[in-house]
Amino acid sequence: MPVTEGTVPHLGHRTWYRIVGTRRPGAKPPLLVVNGGPGCPHDYLDDLAALAQETGRALVFYDQLGCGRSDHPDDPALWTLDTFVAELAAVREALGLDPVHLLGHSWGSQLALEYAFTRPHGLLSLVLAGPIASAPAYQAETRRLKETLPEDVRAVLDRHEAAGTTDDPEYDEATMAFYARWLCRLDPWPAHVMRAFTNISRDVYETLWGGTEWQLTGTLRDWEVTGRLGEIDVPVLLTSGRHDVATPDLVRPLAEGIPDATWTLFERSAHLPSAEEPERYRQVVGAFLADVEARAPTVARAA
Structure with a gap:
């Protein structure tokens, strides 16, 4: 499949993007992929690229400002929710992604x-x-999950957190025991997953989210949209893993609160079913996109 790369200007900096597949008038609408983190490059989602071949639509990936191949400005004031929502809109406008499906x-x-x-x-x-x-x-859920770790692992985590030495390699090793259970259960992790995970921009992550998954000290620590889910007026596919750090108890409010939502649970996956069960994951996503387009065929045409 053809691959196109480039950059989009945003707030005086450059956001890098990659398009997999061909965009042409009348083609199926593209899928714009918004990766996690905060501060993590998109690489761990590379298994999704095969959807371009399998569904005949272009996939668009980008690295958010401050990570990966995009600019890394030394300006903590940029690391806000508004910056990244505006960046998503800027990527979409610059690339003419209208209409578009969005995967976050x-x-x-x-x-x-x-x-x-x-x-x-x-x-x-x-x-x-x-x-x-x-x-x-x-x-609350990640703290509950942490308490299910082996006692010796919890002791290391608790000791370093109390001492403020969470930059100690021993702490990193103990944290990996958490990630191996609820982030990605593959052993070893695929190279593209490890590449993204080891290149996360800590300044972005810590400003927005915090020190760990169970210590939310960043500016998003009070983020809450449960009461607004009824405002979503497009079809929504929810996906998660049986062993996901986003546990079923966390996903259920979205399934119940979004008017047109379906939910697929991947039984053999943690937080990355796109990498842990890649073929089935792409099949589920591809079928959902096709169903959406079948329901609104006059709207679902790429410019």
Whole structure:
């Protein structure tokens, strides 16, 4: 499949993008992929690229400002929810993605929701992967999951958190025990997943989210949109893993609160079913996009 790369200007900086597949008049609408983090490059979602060949539509990936191949400005004031919602809109406008489907994973699902609340023209559907609707509820769940780790692992985590030495390699090793259970259960992790995970921009992550998955000290620690889910007026596919850090208890409010939502649970996956069960994941997403377009055939045409 043809691949096109480039950059989009945003707030005086450059946001890098990659288009997999061919865009032409009358083609199926593209799928714009919004990755998680915050501060994580898109690489871990590369398994989705095969959807371009399998569904005959272009896929558009981008690295959010501050991570990956995009500019890394040294300006903490940029790391706000508004910056990244506006960036999503800027990528879409610059590339002429109208109409478009939007897939957001993890933090990217928060961005996708916030963007959808603005009721943008030409948005056909949302795929929300490993989503949440409440940061406080997420913190409570991850703290519960942490308590199920082996006692010796918890002791290391607790000791370093109490001492303020969470930059110690011993702490990182203990944290990996959490991620191996609820982020990605593959052993070893695929190279593209490891590449993204080891290149996360800590300044962006810590400003917005916090120190760990169970210590939300960033500016998003009180983020909550459960009461607004009824505003979503496009079809929505929710996806998550049986062993996901976004537990079924966190996804259920979205399934119940969004008017036109379906939910697929991947039994053999944690937070990354696109990498853990890639063929089935693409089949589920592809079928959803096709169904949306079949329901609105006169709207679902790429410019």
